[in-house]
Amino acid sequence: MKFFHLSDLHIGKRLFEFSLLEDQRYILGQIIDYARRERPEAVIIAGDVYDKSVPSAEAVQVFDDFLYNLTELCPHVFIIAGNHDSPERLAFAARALDRAGIHISPVWDGSPVKVTLADGYGELDVFMLPFIKPAQAARFFPDAKIETYTDAVAAAVSALPLDPGRRCVLVTHQFVTGAALCDSEELSVGGADNVDASVFEPFDYVALGHIHSPQHIGRPTLRYCGTPLKYSFSEAKQEKSVTVVEMREKGDTEIRTLPLVPLRDMRELRGRFMELISRESRPAAPCEDYIHIILTDEDEIPDAIGRLREIYPNIMRLDYDNSRTRAEARLEALAHVGGKTPLEMFLEFFEHQNGRPMSDAQREYVMALIAEIWEGENEAD
Numbered sequence: 001m002k003f004f005h006l007s008d009l010h011i012g013k014r015l016f017e018f019s020l021l022e023d024q025r026y027i028l029g030q031i032i033d034y035a036r037r038e039r040p041e042a043v044i045i046a047g048d049v050y051d052k053s054v055p056s057a058e059a060v061q062v063f064d065d066f067l068y069n070l071t072e073l074c075p076h077v078f079i080i081a082g083n084h085d086s087p088e089r090l091a092f093a094a095r096a097l098d099r100a101g102i103h104i105s106p107v108w109d110g111s112p113v114k115v116t117l118a119d120g121y122g123e124l125d126v127f128m129l130p131f132i133k134p135a136q137a138a139r140f141f142p143d144a145k146i147e148t149y150t151d152a153v154a155a156a157v158s159a160l161p162l163d164p165g166r167r168c169v170l171v172t173h174q175f176v177t178g179a180a181l182c183d184s185e186e187l188s189v190g191g192a193d194n195v196d197a198s199v200f201e202p203f204d205y206v207a208l209g210h211i212h213s214p215q216h217i218g219r220p221t222l223r224y225c226g227t228p229l230k231y232s233f234s235e236a237k238q239e240k241s242v243t244v245v246e247m248r249e250k251g252d253t254e255i256r257t258l259p260l261v262p263l264r265d266m267r268e269l270r271g272r273f274m275e276l277i278s279r280e281s282r283p284a285a286p287c288e289d290y291i292h293i294i295l296t297d298e299d300e301i302p303d304a305i306g307r308l309r310e311i312y313p314n315i316m317r318l319d320y321d322n323s324r325t326r327a328e329a330r331l332e333a334l335a336h337v338g339g340k341t342p343l344e345m346f347l348e349f350f351e352h353q354n355g356r357p358m359s360d361a362q363r364e365y366v367m368a369l370i371a372e373i374w375e376g377e378n379e380a381d
Helices: 021-038 057-073 094-098 134-140 149-158 273-277 304-308 323-337 342-354 360-380
Strands: 002-006 042-046 076-080 102-104 114-119 122-129 167-173 205-209 222-224 241-247 253-259 266-271 290-295 315-320
Touching: 002 021, 021 057, 021 241, 042 167, 042 205, 057 076, 076 114, 076 122, 076 167, 094 102, 122 149, 134 149, 205 241, 266 273, 273 290, 273 304, 290 304, 304 315, 315 323, 342 360
Parallel strands: 002 042, 042 076, 076 102, 122 167, 167 205, 205 222, 266 290, 290 315
Antiparallel strands: 002 241, 114 122, 241 253
């Protein structure tokens, strides 16, 4: 069974007031070209189809065109709602579309959603679990103790009719502990929406959405495919792709990627103003890429962005990095720290990075390390 794993299309997204619809239409066309070449049996879209819960008419048209072209090439398309989607709007006409092989997760009510496919290796079960919160799960599982996102997803998974002898795929949209983040995601402060990876152990492949950087968590088959486009400058150096999954007999899964080349790339340029506008630095023709300029001049340049846009018309952002901005950043950091001790700051940092508090043993180790550092500084004084 061959399928494409996509997620986080965010159709209709605007970035720094630039509409990305043309870029999205272009990249979705590349995915269609790959589908025409690869002929997957299914395409999975793991949430955040749209960027807003009430998408524009233009955004809906772009997705409608994409879906129409996909169904000409693939027998099955699986779609779940992400945290940016309206589950009710996304699931409109889902029962009718199911007959055409377009399987859209309904508004989640705790009931299992399973579609069974078949190939030369036997049957394969695809389970669809849209983005859920603990409060939702507690409503449908009143006897379970549900306080965290891990509890919520664990309760939902426990209700699925899993057969350990069959191949099974889960499509879901959650933040799995340990995932590497970037600036374009909307996550809870302190990692409160983390889900422990152990919840997904029963599945042969987990098609994840929500995190925008392509990556796997622990094992190759617990995977975020990432966004098809870069949606922040923190992703400027990433290579976006389509994830292709081929499942043969149970336990035999091959994963590869197909590169996606954007209509306009996202890039960061850094240097002094005169360097960036010099003949040696400027491109032969105006550069259409989306640009973040970082000027290192000590003094602000009058109408810098207007003059730079003669060369780089799609500048999205302009910042300065000089002694003044660095001093302001240090003052802001000090104001944020307030009266916190080094241990408190380190504990907060650890929990933010890992989505869980330190164990007692880790805490004791850090306390001893901090004490050792302080003693060394006192001896030096």
